Amino acid sequence: MKNFHTANPEMETAIDRSIPDFPAAQLSDEDKYFKHHKPPSYLPEIESEVKDFIEYHKSTSHKNIVLVTSGGTTVPLENNTVRFIDNFSAGTRGATSAEYFLENGYAVIFLHREFSLLPYSRHYSHTTNCFLDYMTEVNDKVEINPTFADEMLIVLRKYKQAKESNSLLLIPFTTVNQYLYTLRVISELLQLVGKKALFYLAAAVSDFFLPQSRMPTHKIQSQESGGKLEVNLDQVPKFLSRLVDNWAPSALIVSFKLETDRSILIKKAKTALERYQHQLVIGNLLQTRKKEVVFVRPQKDDDEQWIRLNDDQISSNVEIESLIIPQVIKVHEDWINGDN
Numbered sequence: 001m002k003n004f005h006t007a008n009p010e011m012e013t014a015i016d017r018s019i020p021d022f023p024a025a026q027l028s029d030e031d032k033y034f035k036h037h038k039p040p041s042y043l044p045e046i047e048s049e050v051k052d053f054i055e056y057h058k059s060t061s062h063k064n065i066v067l068v069t070s071g072g073t074t075v076p077l078e079n080n081t082v083r084f085i086d087n088f089s090a091g092t093r094g095a096t097s098a099e100y101f102l103e104n105g106y107a108v109i110f111l112h113r114e115f116s117l118l119p120y121s122r123h124y125s126h127t128t129n130c131f132l133d134y135m136t137e138v139n140d141k142v143e144i145n146p147t148f149a150d151e152m153l154i155v156l157r158k159y160k161q162a163k164e165s166n167s168l169l170l171i172p173f174t175t176v177n178q179y180l181y182t183l184r185v186i187s188e189l190l191q192l193v194g195k196k197a198l199f200y201l202a203a204a205v206s207d208f209f210l211p212q213s214r215m216p217t218h219k220i221q222s223q224e225s226g227g228k229l230e231v232n233l234d235q236v237p238k239f240l241s242r243l244v245d246n247w248a249p250s251a252l253i254v255s256f257k258l259e260t261d262r263s264i265l266i267k268k269a270k271t272a273l274e275r276y277q278h279q280l281v282i283g284n285l286l287q288t289r290k291k292e293v294v295f296v297r298p299q300k301d302d303d304e305q306w307i308r309l310n311d312d313q314i315s316s317n318v319e320i321e322s323l324i325i326p327q328v329i330k331v332h333e334d335w336i337n338g339d340n
């Protein structure tokens with residue numbers, strides 16, 4: 001027999017005006033973002049392309065699928081955009097990583113900044129050479145310059161293999177708004193393959209942006225701004241938590257943390273893991289990103305694992321992504337097998 005009745009009101013606090021009102025359910029910053037920003041008009045086209053790609057690999061090739069994000073997002077300052085804020089990323093990490101994922105049997109959705117580096121063509125695009133330097137004239141015909149031919153044959157074979165097996169899908173973005181909408185659509189579709197989906201988020205995404213509500217339609221006029229341009233930016237909502245909790249809860253999610261100050265890198269990587277509750281942060285420093293990275297994982301005794309190129313590897317142009325990707329794949333395999 002209980003000495004209380006839950007049906008009895010507690011008289012002292014029945015109406016207590018000092019207790020603040022219980023707030024109505026609030027929209028999260030991420031939801032507000034999508035409510036107040038228009039999707040890019042071409043999004044349905046991308047959605048159908050990505051869906052076909054995922055369904056093909058789910059039903060036919062049975063490959064694991066990785067979403068690699070790559071390159072920097074822009075932040076437009078005007079609707080008819082003359083000026084925008086950008087960042088340094090050329091997309092080297094993403095394009096190079098995509099190649100190693102393909103070599104290791106993954107299907108790759110490559111969500112990249114338009115005109116940044118692409119898998120395979122990166123070997124010949126943004127170099128100081130003009131593409132015509134790779135050619136030579138022999139008996140009134142164009143041929144590949146023999147200096148480059150052997151290496152080009154290797155790249156060509158890998159490229160054709162990726163293409164013929166329908167394993168590489170290129171999806172572009174330019175602005176941070178396009179990136180966020182496209183990321184959401186792809187993530188939700190990737191739920192179709194559950195744990196076989198891997199997110200490898202190497203794009204350098206802007207932390208700040210100018211909301212559409214404050215964006216001028218036309219080019220900012222210098223005479224109207226009194227000789228100064230003051231830009232007031234908002235923080236881009238933290239989408240990683242939405243990705244982990246709602247958009248792709250069964251996928252393995254790997255994010256990158258970029259810093260310039262070595263003394264805070266590990267701490268920032270751990271904070272990201274705690275905040276978003278995902279599985280792996282790869283930390284890197286702007287100054288040394290091509291030579292060393294650090295894997296930081298939740299609740300691991302050896303919770304920091306550095307991957308570094310040694311001097312021999314550096315002098316023979318080994319790419320650090322050739323060491324990173326097999327390690328990431330191991331983590332993904334454990335995830336699929338439920339050993340995490």
Ligand code: 9Z3
Pocket residue numbers: 071088089090091092093094201202203204205206255256257258259284286289
């Ligand atoms: C990275 O840290 C990438 O490795 C780089 C690659 C951008 C450094 P590159 O294009 O450079 O090869 O020259 N990407 C993540 C950067 C980022 O925006 N991370 C966010 C943060 O650090 C978290 S998602 O807060």
